[in-house]
Amino acid sequence: MLRSPTSLVARYHLLVQVLASLARNSHEVEAVVQAVHQQAGALFPSQATLLALLQPNGDWRWELREEDQRFTQHVPFYPEGIMESVLYGDALSVSDIDAYLQDHPVRVRRMTRGPEVIPDIRQVDEQPGQPARSMLFVPLEIQGRRVGVLSIQSYEAGAFDSTDLEFLQLLAQHVAIALDNAALREELERLTRTDTLTGLLNRRAFYEDVSEAMRLARQEGLELNLVMLDVDGFKTINDTHGHQGGDAVLRTLARVLRQSLLAPDVAFRLSGDEFALLVWGPVARVGEASARLTQGLLAAAWLPGTGPLSLQGGTAQLLPEGGVNEWLSLADARMYDVKRRRTVGRTVNWGLDFDGGIEA
Incomplete structure (x- = not known):
């Protein structure tokens, strides 16, 4: 041609x-x-x-x-x-x-x-x-x-x-x-969106992804839950086993979190021993994820003398209005309420503790 x-x-x-x-x-x-x-x-x-x-x-x-x-x-x-x-x-x-x-x-x-x-x-x-x-x-x-x-x-x-x-x-x-x-x-x-220690999404990814999830959930009328978690007694783990031991515990916990969540739910590491979960659907799905997480914590191969871990958590359903920080503050406050009540003599068991239930 x-x-x-x-x-x-x-x-x-x-x-x-x-x-x-x-x-x-x-x-x-x-x-x-x-x-x-x-x-x-x-x-x-x-x-x-x-x-x-x-x-x-x-x-x-x-x-x-x-x-x-x-x-x-x-x-x-x-x-x-x-x-x-x-x-x-x-x-x-x-x-x-x-x-x-x-x-x-x-x-x-x-x-x-x-x-x-x-x-x-x-x-x-x-x-x-x-x-x-x-x-x-x-x-x-x-x-x-x-x-x-x-x-x-x-x-x-x-x-x-x-x-x-x-x-x-x-x-x-x-x-x-x-x-x-x-x-x-x-x-x-x-x-830039990945936590180098655990491989989970990091704080930057949290704000980007949660903002988009909030927009989509409100636009489509979908239910969405935010869960804040931290490790009970993590400072003691660091003091006893050193920071390398603490890092090993966080990496194991991250693997358990990944294995416990079902798509499209996702886990983030925000800082230190603080983690967040984004769970789609009715609040009952948080309870189901909690049960899988508890079993995962029991089955995981922990550094000797550190596990199974005890976690405390606070959960909040998506608010009709407000931004990421307001929603995060609500879940965070509920998590710290569990933490405060643990310091006044409550027995701390291994697993994930919402102290009396999951709040909507």
Whole structure:
């Protein structure tokens, strides 16, 4: 397919706009994926764009945009696959997939609009819908490491020429850079929201996530509970076992908290031995989480002489009005009320103590 010099200049201008869009959207991986899908259709005579990203477990995550629909699927890695041959080989131009397969016995998978994945199109007599006939494949490389493949596809045979392949290779270079930048930013964001000792979400994440949860709960009329927790006698643990011992206890407690909560509930470490739980649904779900937590505290492998721990807690349902600090203060006051009553001779048992029940 020959293109005039004028059309080539126009495509270069369009490519610059596409690259600028990638740069603007490189704050997160999902935004890069969307930008690739949105812009590729304008740059190439294609009906489908496939972004295949290699996952940590060695398999693929395929992101397909076909016409105006987008599909995501996890796909096994096959050494004999056409995608894999490009990942560890060179860019590939296929003008007619049927003719190509007669001379190249490779596995070609196809994601349908189901989205189902046909494991090998050679093994089916007839494909559903309208299959792609011509395809371009270009590997994605970040600092010398192959991380994926970018492909554009057309329902027509012979839809692409050498110029299309050159443009796709240029685009792929910048897609890889944008994906790398997005992944680095996401990792930095994750680190700034994560408590380094326990791996739980930290105080910054608490204020961000709880503010959004409050907005959503009020907008949708959902029930939401905030639970404040701290460790009974944690200063004694630190005095007896040192700060390393105290840190080991907090890490074990964090694991118990994670294992005791059911999605979408979440735990935060606010400071020291103070933790917060965000529990969706009726207040009875707090009691259910408390029961799981109590069993988890009993079963955990504690530093000798430190466990099972005794926790004190205060809970509050979402207020009709007010911000995070008002809600936090209410749950915190109820927790400290339990703490004060424990100092006047109440027997302290292991487990989570709300001292007489969970308040709404």
